[in-house]
Amino acid sequence: MSLASAPPKTAGPALKVVYKSSTKPTWCPGCGDYGVVASVERALSSLQVPPHEVVVVGGIGCSSNLPHFLSSYGFHGLHGRAMPVAEGVKLANHGLHVIVTGGDGDGWGIGLGHALHAMRRNLDLTYIVMDNEIYGLTTGQASPTSTMGQKTKSTPQGVIEEPVNPISLSLAAGATYVARGFSGDPKQLSDLIAGGIKHRGFALIDVFSPCVTYNPLNTFDFFRQRLYKLDSAGHDPSDLVKAHAKALEWGDRIPTGLFYRVERPTYEELEPALKPGPLVHQKAGLQGKDKVLDEFV
Amino acid sequence: MKDISLRVGGAAGDGIASVGESFCRIFSRNGFYVFGHNGYQSVIRGGHVWFQARASPERIWSQGDGCDLLYALDRQTVDVHAPALRQGGIIVFDPEKFQVPPEKVPAGVRAFPVPTLELARKFSPQSILQNAVGMGACAFLAGVPFATLENVLGDQFRKKKDVLEQNLGAAKLGYEHAQAHGAASDKAMPMKGGAPKLLLTGNQAIALGAASAGLKFLAQYPMTPATSVMHWLAAHATQFDIVVKQAEDELAAINMAIGASYAGVRAMTATSGGGFSLMVEGLGLAGMTETPLVVVEAQRSGPSTGLPTKTEQGDLNMMLGASQGDFPRVILAPGGAAEAFRSTVRAFELAEEFQTPVLLASDLYLSEDLHAVDREELPLDHVPASLFAVPDPPSGSNGYKRYLLTPSGVSPRAIPGQKGLNFIASSDEHDEAGHLISDIYAGIPMFVEVRRKMMEKRMRKLGGILRTTEPPKLEGPANAEVTLVGWGSTALPVRDAMAILSSRGVAVNYLHVRQPFPLHAEAIAQVLRLAKRTLLVEQNYTGQLGRLIRAETGIDLPHKLLHYDGEPLYPWQVVGKVLEVTGRVAS
Ligand SMILES: Cc1ncc(C[n+]2csc(CCOP(=O)(O)OP(=O)(O)O)c2C)c(N)n1
Ligand code: SF4
Ligand SMILES: [Mg+2]
Numbered sequence: 001m002s003l004a005s006a007p008p009k010t011a012g013p014a015l016k017v018v019y020k021s022s023t024k025p026t027w028c029p030g031c032g033d034y035g036v037v038a039s040v041e042r043a044l045s046s047l048q049v050p051p052h053e054v055v056v057v058g059g060i061g062c063s064s065n066l067p068h069f070l071s072s073y074g075f076h077g078l079h080g081r082a083m084p085v086a087e088g089v090k091l092a093n094h095g096l097h098v099i100v101t102g103g104d105g106d107g108w109g110i111g112l113g114h115a116l117h118a119m120r121r122n123l124d125l126t127y128i129v130m131d132n133e134i135y136g137l138t139t140g141q142a143s144p145t146s147t148m149g150q151k152t153k154s155t156p157q158g159v160i161e162e163p164v165n166p167i168s169l170s171l172a173a174g175a176t177y178v179a180r181g182f183s184g185d186p187k188q189l190s191d192l193i194a195g196g197i198k199h200r201g202f203a204l205i206d207v208f209s210p211c212v213t214y215n216p217l218n219t220f221d222f223f224r225q226r227l228y229k230l231d232s233a234g235h236d237p238s239d240l241v242k243a244h245a246k247a248l249e250w251g252d253r254i255p256t257g258l259f260y261r262v263e264r265p266t267y268e269e270l271e272p273a274l275k276p277g278p279l280v281h282q283k284a285g286l287q288g289k290d291k292v293l294d295e296f297v
Numbered sequence: 298m299k300d301i302s303l304r305v306g307g308a309a310g311d312g313i314a315s316v317g318e319s320f321c322r323i324f325s326r327n328g329f330y331v332f333g334h335n336g337y338q339s340v341i342r343g344g345h346v347w348f349q350a351r352a353s354p355e356r357i358w359s360q361g362d363g364c365d366l367l368y369a370l371d372r373q374t375v376d377v378h379a380p381a382l383r384q385g386g387i388i389v390f391d392p393e394k395f396q397v398p399p400e401k402v403p404a405g406v407r408a409f410p411v412p413t414l415e416l417a418r419k420f421s422p423q424s425i426l427q428n429a430v431g432m433g434a435c436a437f438l439a440g441v442p443f444a445t446l447e448n449v450l451g452d453q454f455r456k457k458k459d460v461l462e463q464n465l466g467a468a469k470l471g472y473e474h475a476q477a478h479g480a481a482s483d484k485a486m487p488m489k490g491g492a493p494k495l496l497l498t499g500n501q502a503i504a505l506g507a508a509s510a511g512l513k514f515l516a517q518y519p520m521t522p523a524t525s526v527m528h529w530l531a532a533h534a535t536q537f538d539i540v541v542k543q544a545e546d547e548l549a550a551i552n553m554a555i556g557a558s559y560a561g562v563r564a565m566t567a568t569s570g571g572g573f574s575l576m577v578e579g580l581g582l583a584g585m586t587e588t589p590l591v592v593v594e595a596q597r598s599g600p601s602t603g604l605p606t607k608t609e610q611g612d613l614n615m616m617l618g619a620s621q622g623d624f625p626r627v628i629l630a631p632g633g634a635a636e637a638f639r640s641t642v643r644a645f646e647l648a649e650e651f652q653t654p655v656l657l658a659s660d661l662y663l664s665e666d667l668h669a670v671d672r673e674e675l676p677l678d679h680v681p682a683s684l685f686a687v688p689d690p691p692s693g694s695n696g697y698k699r700y701l702l703t704p705s706g707v708s709p710r711a712i713p714g715q716k717g718l719n720f721i722a723s724s725d726e727h728d729e730a731g732h733l734i735s736d737i738y739a740g741i742p743m744f745v746e747v748r749r750k751m752m753e754k755r756m757r758k759l760g761g762i763l764r765t766t767e768p769p770k771l772e773g774p775a776n777a778e779v780t781l782v783g784w785g786s787t788a789l790p791v792r793d794a795m796a797i798l799s800s801r802g803v804a805v806n807y808l809h810v811r812q813p814f815p816l817h818a819e820a821i822a823q824v825l826r827l828a829k830r831t832l833l834v835e836q837n838y839t840g841q842l843g844r845l846i847r848a849e850t851g852i853d854l855p856h857k858l859l860h861y862d863g864e865p866l867y868p869w870q871v872v873g874k875v876l877e878v879t880g881r882v883a884s
Contacts (some may be wrong), residue, residue, distance in 0.1 A: 023732050026736050026737050050716070051719055052713070052714060052715065052716045052717065052718070052719050053714060055560070055713045057556070060724070065733070065736075067721055068721055068723070068732065068733060071719060072719055073713040073714075073719050073720065073721070074719075074720070074721030074722070074723075074731075075556065075559055075586070075721065075722045075723075076721060076722065076723040076724055076725060076733070077552065077555075077582060077586075077724055078552070078578055078579065078582050078724055080548075081548060081549075081552040081578075081579070081582075083549075083552075084516075084544065084548070084549040084550075084552035084553040084556065085552045085553070085555055085556035085559070086556060087542075087549075087553050087556060088514065088516065088552065088553035088554060088555060088556025088557035088558070088559070088560065088564065089556040089557065089559060089560040089713065090556075091514060091540050091542065091553075091557060092513070092514060092540075092556070092557040092558075092559075092560035092561060092562040092564070093560045093561060093562075093713065093714060095714065096560070096713055096714055113545055113546065113549075114545065114548075114549055117545040117549070271540060272534070272535045273534055273535060273538045273539055273540045273541075274540070275538075276538055279513045279514065279538070279540060279557075279562045280513075280560060280561040280562050280712065280714070282513065282538050283538075284511030284512070284513055284562075284563060284681045285508075285509060285510070285511045285677075285679055285680060285681045286505075286508050286509045286537070286677040286679075287677065287678055287679070287680060288677075289537070289677060290677050292505070292533070292536075292677070293495060293672060293675060293677070296495035296496055296497045296501070297325075297326060297493045297495060297496075
């Protein structure tokens with residue numbers, strides 16, 4: 001039996017690791033999510049993490065199928081509930097790298113509550129949201145990040161709700177690594193993902209990942225015309241107030257890159273029951289602990 | 298039956314449960330069997346709450362019928378509970394607070410004034426010590442030596458020496474006052490000094506059973522009457538290195554437990570019907586991904602928010618049918634604290650062996666009331682098996698199939714972190730390797746076949762579960778006029794009713810269905826076919842177990858005692874119904 005013990009977060013001697021699964025993605029040709037899975041593979045290779053020490057947890061949606069297209073351990077759960085599964089995995093064995101992947105509907109709609117609570121707990125998780133501003137798998141309804149006025153199958157007269165702002169929400173909820181990527185820029189994206197995996201604490205990477213089939217508004221071109229990089233603009237990611245200000249930028253110029261990063265104790269570090277090491281390696285049961293019965297006398 | 302019952306009543310915040318529990322402990326420590334029922338309301342202060350402590354040198358299972366001592370902290374307690382006093386009963390009250398009008402005192406009962414406030418003031422200007430005085434008086438009336446009361450109070454206030462001294466002083470004044478002004482109850486029982494019993498709630502038994510089975514991860518969201526499972530485990534979390542996670546809701550709780558179990562630790566969640574409603578989709582996820590999971594469902598009066606502090610067994614239908622599609626599940630329904638302990642250990646074994654969810658059905662009555670058990674009934678010797686049973690494959694091999702088709706339906710399970718066994722668990726239908734067949738393969742003939750085989754594989758586990766679990770056994774004499782049928786905590790008042798009936802020469806036995814699903818239909822049918830007469834006893838409106846038995850055996854149980862007023866079922870109610878169906882009293 002060989003089981004992952006807490007793996008080093010820095011690269012060891014170069015390994016040739018294959019993260020590609022034998023299962024080929026079933027996304028539409030041109031879908032933004034291809035760029036995301038490629039960036040995850042690249043990030044994992046750059047960190048030299050063996051696939052059996054990685055668990056990728058997905059919800060339900062086109063994007064949430066991503067764990068099937070990697071050779072690591074995977075869990076493909078319920079719509080909106082990937083996060084609590086990932087939290088359970090991490091608490092059971094904090095020696096594993098746990099990555100959560102999903103869509104804007106999965107994470108910012110049905111699963112929003114879980115996402116915010118996971119952030120404030122600062123579990124050491126990497127959360128990648130493939131934000132296409134639409135419900136892809138259910139064939140094109142409005143999502144919580146769809147634009148005001150956008151016509152979709154469920155809003156033929158146009159959306160009449162303000163979209164949520166994933167970056168602002170994550171900053172407010174206490175995520176300790178908050179970034180935005182674009183699947184059209186796999187170099188930047190894989191760096192952001194690798195940074196998130198290396199980060200000790202909760203890392204969010206919201207990714208503009210266009211749905212070429214159901215969202216004619218937020219296309220690759222739409223983003224190419226508007227995106228600029230925060231690091232080139234001299235943004236200081238240790239400044240929370242500036243990060244909040246940057247999160248509000250929208251319109252002709254939209255920032256990508258690292259908004260904010262801070263070191264804070266993780267939930268795993270603060271949980272007393274994990275002091276002796278990952279739960280999965282600990283002794284279980286009450287043999288020889290009969291004294292506990294004395295409290296009932 | 299030789300027993301004595303003390304009932305204490307007042308408003309929430311009066312310390313009623315604390316007095317009741319102390320009385321339970323006085324007796325359980327001295328080798329008596331005890332039952333403590335806490336009748337409370339969904340308010341933090343005010344209202345009317347009461348506690349009944351019943352003790353007997355013989356095995357008793359329930360709160361019993363009626364009481365012998367009534368310690369009334371307010372007038373309402375007299376109004377509500379005086380009718381429950383038995384011959385020779387005593388009402389203890391403080392005339393400084395209220396009077397007991399003679400017409401409120403049943404025949405054969407005496408009202409016994411004790412100046413609790415006045416005596417308490419000797420120690421403290423606040424009224425806080427009045428209960429200590431009251432307890433002292435009640436202890437004398439119940440025949441308890443003062444040293445015994447001293448011993449229990451000593452533990453209760455172990456950490457605060459000065460508070461202990463005041464309480465002991467006040468209790469002594471109450472004791473001496475009662476001694477000087479009246480005789481003890483004729484139900485008073487000498488302390489026999491037997492081996493102390495253990496006194497615990499059903500939830501404590503469940504939590505202890507879980508820890509003994511190897512629990513390492515509990516995720517829960519507070520909901521009465523399941524909450525104290527989390528309280529006990531949280532209080533012992535650092536002692537036993539168990540992660541206790543209060544989740545943001547029940548959706549998260551069950552999914553966290555599934556994630557932890559998938560990652561290789563024994564995991565559990567606990568809730569009541571409302572929370573279980575939210576867990577329904579997660580239950581199916583555990584079934585589909587073949588992840589072991591234990592869910593405690595402590596029922597309370599429904600529907601909806603219902604009566605949060607009152608009991609019922611109304612969720613059997615939901616537990617049987619929760620979540621879309623067919624998948625194997627187990628429902629265990631223990632009757633009593635020792636059984637709850639054993640069933641919890643068994644729940645983990647079954648969840649692990651068959652890689653599927655197991656529901657432990659409890660209810661407010663079992664979960665929150667106090668039960669006395671013998672120490673031997675809670676053996677902590679269980680050795681949890683290693684979960685890393687799958688050997689490493691030879692290097693370079695990638696032939697591991699997490700969902701391998703096997704005759705038993707159970708496939709070898711790898712744990713994330715094990716090298717070379719990487720797999721994906723999926724809520725979508727999948728093939729033996731775990732790859733989903735729900736998108737581009739759905740409906741293609743070869744994969745139609747895969748779907749059929751995967752469904753059959755999972756469902757095959759039910760046969761194995763039936764073969765490895767014990768069919769229900771009849772309790773009581775083989776030859777009986779009436780065979781009672783019930784599940785879960787109904788066993789408690791039924792067992793006491795059987796003792797009463799037997800003392801009156803009426804032979805009844807009880808088919809305790811401890812595993813409502815999968816149901817041992819053949820064994821049950823055999824018992825029912827041989828029965829002279831049957832009586833279904835359930836704490837719900839529609840007779841949910843009765844319907845299940847009819848569906849699985851074709852046998853209808855025409856006589857029913859269905860109880861759904863939120864109060865515990867009382868032995869006399871069962872006795873009355875038995876006398877009715879046997880034609881001894883008119884219906
Ligand atoms: C409980 C539940 N409700 C609804 C659905 C149907 N459903 C599947 S995917 C989806 C939306 C997916 O949107 P998103 O998360 O943005 O993923 P995308 O397909 O756009 O990548 C919905 C509503 C479901 N599977 N489960
Ligand atoms: S529908 Fe949209 S999101 Fe889904 S695979 Fe196609 S392009 Fe991608
Ligand atoms: Mg989407």
